[in-house]
Amino acid sequence: MKRPDREWTVKLKPRAIVQGALLSLSLYAVAYYHFTNAGLPPIPSAAIAVFAGGLLLFAAVAAVATTVALSRELGLWLRFQIRPKASKPPWHLVFRFNQVFIPRRYQEEVTENMIAQFHIDYCEALADKRFFRARLLTVYFYFNAIGNVFGLITSGTLKKIVTMWKLIP
Amino acid sequence: MHASRKELVILSLLRDGRERYPAELARGSDGALRESSIYVQLVRAKEKGFVESRKEELPQPAERPPRRLYRITGAGERAVLDAQKQLLGLAVSEVEQ
Numbered sequence: 001m002k003r004p005d006r007e008w009t010v011k012l013k014p015r016a017i018v019q020g021a022l023l024s025l026s027l028y029a030v031a032y033y034h035f036t037n038a039g040l041p042p043i044p045s046a047a048i049a050v051f052a053g054g055l056l057l058f059a060a061v062a063a064v065a066t067t068v069a070l071s072r073e074l075g076l077w078l079r080f081q082i083r084p085k086a087s088k089p090p091w092h093l094v095f096r097f098n099q100v101f102i103p104r105r106y107q108e109e110v111t112e113n114m115i116a117q118f119h120i121d122y123c124e125a126l127a128d129k130r131f132f133r134a135r136l137l138t139v140y141f142y143f144n145a146i147g148n149v150f151g152l153i154t155s156g157t158l159k160k161i162v163t164m165w166k167l168i169p
Numbered sequence: 170m171h172a173s174r175k176e177l178v179i180l181s182l183l184r185d186g187r188e189r190y191p192a193e194l195a196r197g198s199d200g201a202l203r204e205s206s207i208y209v210q211l212v213r214a215k216e217k218g219f220v221e222s223r224k225e226e227l228p229q230p231a232e233r234p235p236r237r238l239y240r241i242t243g244a245g246e247r248a249v250l251d252a253q254k255q256l257l258g259l260a261v262s263e264v265e266q
Contacts, residue, residue, distance in 0.1 A: 102209075109222075110208040112234040117192045117204075119233040147205025 018100060021058060081135055091115055094145045101149045110148055114141070172248040176214045178202055180249045183220065183241040190225075190236050211239055219245035 028051060073093040098111045118141050125134040172180060178201045182194050189197075191211055195204040202210070214220045221242050224235040 105216075106209055106212045109212050109237065113191050113208045113211075113236055116234045116236040117190070120236075144205040147203065148209050150206075 021055075025055075077138065080138060091118070091141070094141060097142075097145045098148075114144060114148075118144075170217045170219075170244065170248065172214070172217070172219060172245075172252060173210075175202060175206075175210050176217070176219060177249060177252050179207075179210060179214055179239075180219055180241055180245045183239065183245070184249060186241070188223075188238040188240045190238060192236075194239070211237075214245070215239075217244070218242060219248055 195207045222237040
Protein backbone atom coordinates (compact mmCIF):
# COMPACT_ATOMS: atom_id res chain seq x y z
CA MET A 1 0.00 0.00 0.00
CA LYS A 2 1.78 3.12 -1.22
CA ARG A 3 1.01 6.64 -0.19
CA PRO A 4 2.22 9.64 -2.18
CA ASP A 5 4.81 11.89 -0.55
CA ARG A 6 2.69 14.97 -0.78
CA GLU A 7 0.44 13.61 1.95
CA TRP A 8 3.00 14.28 4.64
CA THR A 9 4.62 17.32 3.10
CA VAL A 10 1.48 19.40 2.69
CA LYS A 11 2.23 23.03 3.47
CA LEU A 12 0.34 25.12 5.93
CA LYS A 13 -1.92 27.24 3.74
CA PRO A 14 -5.25 27.09 5.62
CA ARG A 15 -3.59 28.20 8.84
CA ALA A 16 -1.86 31.09 7.08
CA ILE A 17 -5.18 32.19 5.57
CA VAL A 18 -6.94 32.15 8.97
CA GLN A 19 -4.05 34.03 10.58
CA GLY A 20 -4.01 36.58 7.73
CA ALA A 21 -7.75 37.18 8.04
CA LEU A 22 -7.52 37.61 11.82
CA LEU A 23 -4.56 39.95 11.49
CA SER A 24 -6.28 42.17 8.93
CA LEU A 25 -9.43 42.20 11.03
CA SER A 26 -7.52 43.28 14.15
CA LEU A 27 -5.56 45.92 12.19
CA TYR A 28 -8.83 47.27 10.87
CA ALA A 29 -10.32 47.34 14.39
CA VAL A 30 -7.28 49.17 15.79
CA ALA A 31 -7.31 51.68 12.93
CA TYR A 32 -11.04 52.25 13.23
CA TYR A 33 -10.82 52.75 17.00
CA HIS A 34 -7.88 55.13 16.59
CA PHE A 35 -9.42 57.31 13.89
CA THR A 36 -12.87 57.57 15.43
CA ASN A 37 -11.56 58.37 18.92
CA ALA A 38 -8.83 60.79 17.90
CA GLY A 39 -11.35 63.02 16.19
CA LEU A 40 -9.84 62.35 12.79
CA PRO A 41 -12.17 61.77 9.87
CA PRO A 42 -13.75 58.30 10.17
CA ILE A 43 -13.06 55.68 7.57
CA PRO A 44 -15.33 56.41 4.57
CA SER A 45 -18.34 54.16 4.31
CA ALA A 46 -17.20 53.06 0.86
CA ALA A 47 -14.00 51.62 2.38
CA ILE A 48 -16.05 49.80 5.02
CA ALA A 49 -18.34 48.42 2.32
CA VAL A 50 -15.36 47.20 0.29
CA PHE A 51 -13.80 45.61 3.37
CA ALA A 52 -17.08 43.99 4.46
CA GLY A 53 -17.66 42.74 0.92
CA GLY A 54 -14.16 41.26 0.83
CA LEU A 55 -14.69 39.63 4.17
CA LEU A 56 -18.02 38.15 3.04
CA LEU A 57 -16.44 36.87 -0.15
CA PHE A 58 -13.60 35.33 1.86
CA ALA A 59 -16.10 33.68 4.24
CA ALA A 60 -18.13 32.31 1.32
CA VAL A 61 -15.07 30.89 -0.43
CA ALA A 62 -13.80 29.40 2.85
CA ALA A 63 -17.22 27.84 3.55
CA VAL A 64 -17.43 26.28 0.08
CA ALA A 65 -13.84 25.03 0.25
CA THR A 66 -14.40 23.53 3.70
CA THR A 67 -17.62 21.82 2.61
CA VAL A 68 -15.96 20.37 -0.49
CA ALA A 69 -12.92 19.19 1.50
CA LEU A 70 -15.07 17.65 4.23
CA SER A 71 -17.35 15.85 1.76
CA ARG A 72 -14.31 14.50 -0.06
CA GLU A 73 -12.82 13.31 3.22
CA LEU A 74 -16.13 11.82 4.31
CA GLY A 75 -16.40 10.01 0.98
CA LEU A 76 -12.89 8.61 1.35
CA TRP A 77 -13.60 7.65 4.93
CA LEU A 78 -16.84 5.85 4.04
CA ARG A 79 -15.16 4.03 1.18
CA PHE A 80 -12.45 2.95 3.56
CA GLN A 81 -15.00 1.76 6.12
CA ILE A 82 -16.72 -0.38 3.49
CA ARG A 83 -13.57 -1.83 1.92
CA PRO A 84 -10.63 -1.28 4.30
CA LYS A 85 -8.21 -3.53 2.50
CA ALA A 86 -8.80 -2.11 -0.97
CA SER A 87 -8.68 1.59 -0.16
CA LYS A 88 -6.13 3.97 1.26
CA PRO A 89 -6.53 5.04 4.90
CA PRO A 90 -8.07 8.51 4.98
CA TRP A 91 -5.34 10.30 6.90
CA HIS A 92 -5.81 13.58 5.01
CA LEU A 93 -8.32 15.03 7.42
CA VAL A 94 -5.79 14.91 10.23
CA PHE A 95 -3.38 16.89 8.06
CA ARG A 96 -5.99 19.56 7.51
CA PHE A 97 -6.98 19.50 11.17
CA ASN A 98 -3.39 19.82 12.39
CA GLN A 99 -2.67 22.54 9.84
CA VAL A 100 -5.42 24.69 11.21
CA PHE A 101 -5.35 23.94 14.92
CA ILE A 102 -1.84 22.91 15.95
CA PRO A 103 0.81 25.63 16.28
CA ARG A 104 3.36 25.47 13.52
CA ARG A 105 6.29 24.63 15.76
CA TYR A 106 4.63 21.38 16.87
CA GLN A 107 3.00 20.52 13.59
CA GLU A 108 5.58 18.61 11.60
CA GLU A 109 6.78 16.38 14.42
CA VAL A 110 3.32 15.69 15.84
CA THR A 111 1.74 14.92 12.45
CA GLU A 112 4.61 12.75 11.25
CA ASN A 113 4.70 10.76 14.47
CA MET A 114 0.93 10.31 14.54
CA ILE A 115 0.65 9.14 10.95
CA ALA A 116 3.66 6.84 11.16
CA GLN A 117 2.37 5.15 14.33
CA PHE A 118 -1.16 4.76 13.03
CA HIS A 119 0.13 3.42 9.76
CA ILE A 120 2.02 0.74 11.67
CA ASP A 121 -0.98 -0.15 13.88
CA TYR A 122 -3.25 -0.18 10.85
CA CYS A 123 -0.94 -2.46 8.82
CA GLU A 124 -0.65 -4.81 11.81
CA ALA A 125 -4.45 -4.96 12.13
CA LEU A 126 -4.80 -5.73 8.43
CA ALA A 127 -2.08 -8.37 8.54
CA ASP A 128 -3.93 -10.06 11.44
CA LYS A 129 -7.17 -9.78 9.42
CA ARG A 130 -8.63 -7.63 12.20
CA PHE A 131 -10.63 -5.41 9.88
CA PHE A 132 -12.90 -4.07 12.59
CA ARG A 133 -9.85 -2.89 14.53
CA ALA A 134 -8.46 -1.27 11.36
CA ARG A 135 -11.74 0.59 10.90
CA LEU A 136 -11.81 1.60 14.53
CA LEU A 137 -8.25 2.92 14.33
CA THR A 138 -9.27 5.57 11.81
CA VAL A 139 -11.89 6.86 14.25
CA TYR A 140 -9.37 6.72 17.11
CA PHE A 141 -6.91 8.59 14.91
CA TYR A 142 -9.25 11.55 14.62
CA PHE A 143 -9.91 11.53 18.35
CA ASN A 144 -6.17 11.55 18.88
CA ALA A 145 -5.80 14.62 16.69
CA ILE A 146 -8.48 16.39 18.72
CA GLY A 147 -6.76 15.19 21.92
CA ASN A 148 -3.52 16.82 20.84
CA VAL A 149 -5.23 20.16 20.38
CA PHE A 150 -6.97 19.86 23.75
CA GLY A 151 -3.65 18.87 25.29
CA LEU A 152 -2.14 22.05 23.91
CA ILE A 153 -5.00 24.20 25.12
CA THR A 154 -5.17 22.73 28.60
CA SER A 155 -1.44 22.62 29.21
CA GLY A 156 -0.70 25.95 27.56
CA THR A 157 -3.30 28.63 27.16
CA LEU A 158 -5.68 27.50 29.90
CA LYS A 159 -2.84 27.23 32.39
CA LYS A 160 -1.76 30.78 31.57
CA ILE A 161 -5.34 32.05 31.96
CA VAL A 162 -5.68 30.31 35.34
CA THR A 163 -2.34 31.72 36.51
CA MET A 164 -3.35 35.22 35.45
CA TRP A 165 -6.75 34.82 37.09
CA LYS A 166 -5.07 33.82 40.36
CA LEU A 167 -2.83 36.90 40.17
CA ILE A 168 -5.86 39.22 40.08
CA PRO A 169 -6.36 40.50 43.64
CA MET B 170 14.42 24.49 33.73
CA HIS B 171 11.41 23.05 35.54
CA ALA B 172 9.87 19.83 34.19
CA SER B 173 6.11 19.26 34.29
CA ARG B 174 4.62 16.11 35.82
CA LYS B 175 4.09 14.46 32.43
CA GLU B 176 7.57 15.41 31.31
CA LEU B 177 8.95 13.77 34.45
CA VAL B 178 7.09 10.55 33.57
CA ILE B 179 8.62 10.65 30.07
CA LEU B 180 12.10 11.34 31.46
CA SER B 181 11.81 8.54 34.04
CA LEU B 182 10.91 6.10 31.27
CA LEU B 183 13.87 7.23 29.19
CA ARG B 184 16.38 7.09 32.03
CA ASP B 185 17.57 3.59 31.18
CA GLY B 186 19.33 5.19 28.19
CA ARG B 187 17.32 3.39 25.52
CA GLU B 188 15.80 5.33 22.65
CA ARG B 189 12.03 5.01 22.43
CA TYR B 190 9.15 5.85 20.10
CA PRO B 191 6.32 8.06 21.43
CA ALA B 192 3.75 5.24 21.34
CA GLU B 193 6.19 2.96 23.17
CA LEU B 194 6.45 5.57 25.93
CA ALA B 195 2.67 6.01 26.17
CA ARG B 196 2.03 2.26 26.24
CA GLY B 197 4.75 1.69 28.84
CA SER B 198 3.53 4.37 31.22
CA ASP B 199 0.61 2.44 32.77
CA GLY B 200 -1.89 5.08 31.73
CA ALA B 201 0.12 8.07 33.00
CA LEU B 202 0.63 9.27 29.42
CA ARG B 203 -1.92 9.18 26.66
CA GLU B 204 -1.17 8.62 23.01
CA SER B 205 -3.33 11.62 22.20
CA SER B 206 -1.04 14.05 24.02
CA ILE B 207 2.36 12.36 24.14
CA TYR B 208 3.50 13.91 20.84
CA VAL B 209 2.98 17.46 22.04
CA GLN B 210 4.59 16.67 25.42
CA LEU B 211 7.66 15.31 23.65
CA VAL B 212 8.05 18.37 21.45
CA ARG B 213 7.82 20.56 24.56
CA ALA B 214 10.38 18.45 26.43
CA LYS B 215 12.64 18.74 23.38
CA GLU B 216 12.28 22.51 23.33
CA LYS B 217 13.33 22.62 26.98
CA GLY B 218 16.35 20.48 26.12
CA PHE B 219 15.29 17.48 28.25
CA VAL B 220 15.18 15.06 25.32
CA GLU B 221 16.65 14.85 21.85
CA SER B 222 15.29 13.00 18.86
CA ARG B 223 16.27 11.51 15.55
CA LYS B 224 14.23 10.08 12.73
CA GLU B 225 14.21 6.32 12.37
CA GLU B 226 15.89 4.94 9.28
CA LEU B 227 13.50 3.30 6.82
CA PRO B 228 14.29 1.31 3.69
CA GLN B 229 13.64 3.38 0.56
CA PRO B 230 11.09 3.89 -0.93
CA ALA B 231 9.31 4.31 2.41
CA GLU B 232 5.61 3.60 2.67
CA ARG B 233 5.11 5.90 5.63
CA PRO B 234 6.77 8.89 7.27
CA PRO B 235 9.51 7.94 9.72
CA ARG B 236 8.79 7.93 13.45
CA ARG B 237 11.09 9.74 15.80
CA LEU B 238 13.19 8.07 18.43
CA TYR B 239 13.62 10.03 21.66
CA ARG B 240 16.53 9.94 24.08
CA ILE B 241 17.11 11.68 27.42
CA THR B 242 19.76 14.43 27.60
CA GLY B 243 21.97 15.59 30.46
CA ALA B 244 19.51 18.41 31.20
CA GLY B 245 16.73 15.81 31.35
CA GLU B 246 18.70 13.71 33.84
CA ARG B 247 19.27 16.81 35.98
CA ALA B 248 15.56 17.69 35.86
CA VAL B 249 14.66 14.22 37.18
CA LEU B 250 17.29 14.48 39.92
CA ASP B 251 16.04 17.95 40.91
CA ALA B 252 12.47 16.65 41.12
CA GLN B 253 13.62 13.71 43.25
CA LYS B 254 15.55 16.05 45.58
CA GLN B 255 12.52 18.30 45.86
CA LEU B 256 10.30 15.34 46.78
CA LEU B 257 12.87 14.11 49.29
CA GLY B 258 13.07 17.59 50.83
CA LEU B 259 9.29 17.68 51.19
CA ALA B 260 9.26 14.25 52.81
CA VAL B 261 12.02 15.23 55.28
CA SER B 262 10.29 18.46 56.24
CA GLU B 263 7.03 16.54 56.83
CA VAL B 264 8.86 14.06 59.07
CA GLU B 265 10.50 16.92 60.98
CA GLN B 266 7.12 18.55 61.57
